[in-house]
Amino acid sequence: MKIAVTYENGQVFQHFGHCEQFKLYEVQDGKVFSSQVVSAVGSGHGALAGFLRQYGVDVLICGGIGGGARTALADAGIQLYPGASGDADKQIADLLAGQLAFDPDTQCSHHHGEDHNCGSHSCGEDKNGCAGNH
Template identity: 70%
Template structure:
């Protein structure tokens, strides 16, 4: 199984469509066995789901994400954990341990130019992982 995280300087990057790289984790028997940082080469919102599918990604951990990108991920069969922040490695460990907290509707459907806005912090309802597909 493979888990991808929007990635910047060790942290979950806050906006899916603007991420310049993903950290992709290879998981076997519930443990990370390897990881690599993969540049997106500026793919943009629509192409990123295809980019992840090419890498064989099963799950994505990210910050904010728009409804179009959510739909593209769903069509690619990629399980989404949006609204996450903080250390990327820690979020993956929480996902594997069943304790990841994420927002069920961490959408960013507006445009903003200012720094300091985190799309995942819209106060959407939080969900706690239980027995999701990514735990196996």
């Protein structure tokens, strides 16, 4: 099984569509036997699901994610664990132990203005994305 985590400086990056790196973990017999960081620069929202599929990813752990990306990942057959935060390696260990803290209802809406809604988490102006649950 191959698991991807949205990744920045060792942490789960909080906006899937602006993710520039993923850390990929190869798992066998419930244990990580290899990992690598790959660049997704230039892929953008729409192409990231295909990018992950090219790497054979089965599972994605991420922070905030929009509805279109959720659909694209589902269409690519990638199981999603949104709303995660903190150390990326710890998230993998927690997932493998059946203890991953995530929020299946995490969803970002990127229609900015007074009606802007990012669910239960805050939005960061730097990338107009989701800053995750705090």
